[in-house]
Amino acid sequence: MNSIRTADVHRQPGADWEDEARAEVFKPWSKQEAEAFRKNNPSSSPWRVVAAQAVVGLLCAAVAWVFTQRGEVAWSALYGAAAVVLPSALLARGMTRETRNPLAAAAGFMFWEMLKIGVAIVMLVIAVRVVPNLSWPALLVTMVVCIKINWVALLWRGRRSDEKA
Numbered sequence: 001m002n003s004i005r006t007a008d009v010h011r012q013p014g015a016d017w018e019d020e021a022r023a024e025v026f027k028p029w030s031k032q033e034a035e036a037f038r039k040n041n042p043s044s045s046p047w048r049v050v051a052a053q054a055v056v057g058l059l060c061a062a063v064a065w066v067f068t069q070r071g072e073v074a075w076s077a078l079y080g081a082a083a084v085v086l087p088s089a090l091l092a093r094g095m096t097r098e099t100r101n102p103l104a105a106a107a108g109f110m111f112w113e114m115l116k117i118g119v120a121i122v123m124l125v126i127a128v129r130v131v132p133n134l135s136w137p138a139l140l141v142t143m144v145v146c147i148k149i150n151w152v153a154l155l156w157r158g159r160r161s162d163e164k165a
Contacts, residue, residue, distance in 0.1 A: 046092035049153045053088055053146045057081020060142040072133035079131045080142035083123040087116040 029037070060081060065074035094112030099105045128134050 044153060044156075046088075046095060049150060050085060050088045050092050052153060053149045054081065054085045056149055057085060057142055057146050060145055064138050064142070068138075070135075072131070073135045073138045075131050076135035076138040077142040079123075079127055079134075080139035081146050083120055083127070083139070084143050084146035086123070087119040090119060091116040 057078065058081065061074045061077040064077040065071070068074075091112045094108060094115070097108070099108060127139060131139075
């Protein structure tokens with residue numbers, strides 16, 4: 001009645017993972033294989049994402065104006081878009097620079113990402129002084145919509161690569 005085998009009782013935890021790790025052999029790609037992969041899987045430009053964020057931010061401001069007919073709401077929405085687009089442009093600028101050293105690339109990404117976050121925070125802190133009669137709901141909704149464009153870009157890129165296959 002006991003369905004546990006003796007061999008299973010004496011196996012060490014994680015032994016299955018070790019077996020799988022031994023079964024998989026890492027083989028570095030040749031230059032031709034890497035070039036073929038890059039050709040079949042092109043990366044999307046971060047500048048396209050920044051441009052899409054800017055367009056969506058302008059659309060949000062236009063919608064805010066149409067629905068409220070209040071300039072301060074439209075300006076708040078535009079400022080919310082700017083609080084996403086400008087820091088994203090900084091990150092895109094930093095990440096499109098060439099580097100051969102992986103450690104420098106990782107450190108550069110961390111630097112530009114922290115700068116992006118810092119600029120966004122500063123822009124939110126000074127928003128009350130920059131935009132007269134600031135509408136926080138319009139600003140925050142526009143920010144959220146612009147930030148979500150990153151996910152739309154990833155989905156679009158994934159769909160593009162599925163169509164090629």
